[in-house]
Amino acid sequence: MAKSSNEYYSMLQISDSALENMINDAVSSFPDECCGFMFGTEDEDVRKVREITIVANAKEGDKRRRFQVSPVDYMKAEHYAEANGFLLLGIYHSHPNHPAIPSEHDRVAAQPYFSYVILSILDGVYAGLRSWRLNEEALFVEETINDHQTIQ
Amino acid sequence: MATVIIPTPLRKFTNNSSRLNISGASVKEVIGDLSLNFPDLKKHLLDEKGDIRSFVNIFVGDEDIRNLQQEHTALKEDTVVSIVPAIAGGSEAGSLFSREELARYNRHIIIDGFGLEAQTKLKQSKVLIIGSGGLGSPALLYLAAAGVGTIGIVDFDVVDDSNLQRQVIFGVDEIGIPKVVAAKKRLKALNPFIEVKIYNTQLTSQNALELFSEYDVIADGTDNFPTRYLVNDASVLAGKPNVYASIFQFEGQVSVFNHRDAQGEPGPNYRDLYPTPPPPGLVPNCAEGGVLGVLPGIIGSLQALEVIKIITGVGDTLSGRFFTFDALTFETRTFNIKRNKANPLNGENPTITALIDYEQFCGVKAVERPVKEISASQLYDWQVKGEPFQLIDVREQSEYDLVNIGGELIPLGTIGENADRVARDRKVVVHCKMGGRSAKAIRELEEKFGFDNLYNLKGGILGYIDEVQPELTKY
16 A cells, blocks of 8 residues: 555654563453553654553453543543653553454544554463554554664 | 643644633533634544534543533633543454455455555445345345445345346245345355345335435435435435436446535436436336346446445546446447536525425326226136126237237237227226236226226236236246
């Protein structure tokens, strides 16, 4: 598919501790989906995730295929970012036994601006993560993740 | 005055402000003021109707306004109003396509200019087909095979043996069962990855708008004027594109009506071409006039093609054009059609704002005053008792040669000039194939020649064969 002119070519860097916390949450929540917020800074097209907060999956019923964040947890996250001088950069969640590709359900519910990190957990084992962001046409475009570069 | 907290994702629409002081006595006023000052923010907060979007939560202090007085919640000085986006998702739809689906649709996906993008649109689309007969059969088969995610079928008929000459979605095992049931079974066997919703009912002015609102594209495969106008009007009123097709004997027609162009302007519809229907009885339907079986196969496939083009945005649709195909000469013509200012639906002065009674509009009710009828068993009774009567068959010679019950042949088109052959001194029973043409013949004879001794054979020769002489050939 041809890339349209207004797609992002942004990069996401995730600190070692944030990455470790995310993976631990995703693995320990298996077979349910986990979710949480990502905080950090943004410089030009590079976003640096420095911290994450884990939030409860508020989805009633089957949490293995769905996640939901309560509005109260969302407001807390905005406050946390403000109080600590961070930007609220986005959301992470896991896809148990599914690839780290956003579903149509993810896309429909997605917000502009946020980075959506998806962790694939296959049979309880971490199998990689990818990050996505909506473009102007409300379609997901993949972000480059640089997880080799350690950030402080 | 309230302080509104803008969530991070929407701050790009508020010049990066996270807090705004907005005046307003209620949530509704504050949101209204906000939309006015930041027009780009509006579409993220409100839907087309101006209601707060379902993916947006509004909190006053720590309370969701859904638990207060909704958007009428009053605001005091210094209240904090938070706009909270709903955060949700999940893997439920997988990557939209399973491995099996990707393999199934491979020949679409590898087409340059179609690809996974168009295939995704097909899967997400909902198409409603009115009628699962001659046109509906190929259209349904190809749309299901192509991977249209949700297909709805409206039909109240049951499968009849005489359908199978052209309605290729059905087989002999399904004779007598509802068409929608048989069609769904066939489509699910062809493509288990799609949803098929069936409506075993007649499309009416009462149910059309609600039904249409659930679909993206409507395809009209009906063969009568009342339904054709109903589908057209309901499509325009519901704002849906209508892929039109019709067939008669050796000729077919296709067009795309009410399809919005890139500027959002709707294309012409059936009413731009034909504001009012032809006089009743002038144009017979397939059951009366016949149709070459392969023709609906061709035209219904073209209809499926246009549905796919509308959904995917690939190619140029027939919007603004009217296509005709003559199977005998193999001549095709494409006419340009335009919107008509006098269109009563969406012209300059629209007079139709709701669905009407289409039977009456098309004159079917008004003209079809009842004629005297006789049942097949009653006719048999007269025959057995030797009651004096004349039997007239108003079908065509070719039909008469196929099967007849000894009536005097006077084809409907020649009834007026042969009125003197119709007896006045005894009862006269008039029949055709199913009862439609004979009723017309009787009306003409009564109105122009003052007959009052004419009886229409109910169910026509087919009814007679069923009840009295099942050994005869049905057609």
